[in-house]
Amino acid sequence: MRIDLICVGQKMPTWVETGFQEYAKRLPANYRLNLIPIPLQKRTKNSDLIRLQRVEGEQMLAKISSDSLIIALDERGQMWDSTILSTKLAYWLQEYSTVALLVGGPEGLPVACKQRATQQWSLSKLTLPHQLVKIIVAEQVYRAWSILNNHPYHRGTV
Numbered sequence: 358m359r360i361d362l363i364c365v366g367q368k369m370p371t372w373v374e375t376g377f378q379e380y381a382k383r384l385p386a387n388y389r390l391n392l393i394p395i396p397l398q399k400r401t402k403n404s405d406l407i408r409l410q411r412v413e414g415e416q417m418l419a420k421i422s423s424d425s426l427i428i429a430l431d432e433r434g435q436m437w438d439s440t441i442l443s444t445k446l447a448y449w450l451q452e453y454s455t456v457a458l459l460v461g462g463p464e465g466l467p468v469a470c471k472q473r474a475t476q477q478w479s480l481s482k483l484t485l486p487h488q489l490v491k492i493i494v495a496e497q498v499y500r501a502w503s504i505l506n507n508h509p510y511h512r513g514t515v
Contacts, residue, residue: 359389359455362494363420365413365462366487367394373488380495388450390498392491393420397462406464414467417459425455427474429466430494432484434477439511442497443504460490 369377381390395416398409421427426449437445449456458478459470471477480493503510 358387358450358453359391360449360498361391361393361420361422361425361455361457362460362491363393363395363417363457364460364487364491365395365417366397369394369488369491373491376492377495380492380499383499384502388498388502390495395420400463410462410464410467411469413462414470417461417470418473421457421473422455424453425457426453427457427459427470429459429471429474429477430480430490431461431466431471431477432479432482434479436479436481439497439500439504443501446498446501447505458494460487460494462487 377392381392384390395413398404398412400406400409459466459474461467461470480490480497485493500511502508
């Protein structure tokens with residue numbers, strides 16, 4: 358199974374790349390976690406933010422494989438604990454070859470992306486920096502895998 362984390366914003370500090378890759382490389386070969394950056398459109402004080410968001414959304418949707426399950430990361434989505442995510446991960450592995458996780462830009466995901474998504478997932482009620490979201494998602498995917506495989510990484514109650 359391939360999990361594509363499609364995010365608006367290309368320039369990542371080294372610590373973000375390092376953190377993301379740390380968890381991505383821990384996953385076994387049958388779980389590939391890919392980071393697919395989408396260029397953040399230049400914003401000025403007179404920018405048409407709705408148009409810029411729409412352009413970013415179109416670029417995100419163009420990166421999604423036709424057979425993908427699409428999940429939008431959005432603050433109004435459902436909050437999943439690690440055990441629920443592991444259950445979802447097991448289902449995804451059985452039913453889909455590709456899962457696309459969408460993370461929008463500063464204004465969030467455009468309506469078109471949310472409409473294409475089968476589910477909406479909220480990592481927190483807090484607003485998180487996009488750089489941190491990339492690491493959190495990678496870590497939680499790895500944690501979900503560890504729960505499914507009784508790996509000692511996850512020591513919580515299951």
